[in-house]
Amino acid sequence: MSLRLLLTMLVVANVVSALAVVHARHQHRQFFVQLSRLERARDELNIEFGRLQLEQATWAESNRIDQVARDRLGMKFPEGAETVVIRP
Numbered sequence: 001m002s003l004r005l006l007l008t009m010l011v012v013a014n015v016v017s018a019l020a021v022v023h024a025r026h027q028h029r030q031f032f033v034q035l036s037r038l039e040r041a042r043d044e045l046n047i048e049f050g051r052l053q054l055e056q057a058t059w060a061e062s063n064r065i066d067q068v069a070r071d072r073l074g075m076k077f078p079e080g081a082e083t084v085v086i087r088p
Contacts, residue, residue, distance in 0.1 A: 069075040
């Protein structure tokens with residue numbers, strides 16, 4: 001009878017172990033899919049960041065700023081008579 005109980009316990013332990021392995025592999029697959037999705041999102045964000053840096057560099061060029069200041073804001077460099085020097 002003790003042998004039968006031991007055999008039953010071993011079968012139950014084997015089934016529980018098998019279920020734990022199945023659960024762990026399923027979780028691993030889910031985490032792998034999530035990791036792949038997050039890596040793809042990271043790559044897309046890196047591409048967008050590079051594009052935005054290039055766009056920022058283009059907008060921040062001194063020639064562009066000078067052109068916008070002249071055309072849109074009507075700004076110009078002051079002439080000699082318009083310049084006032086203040087000394088302490």
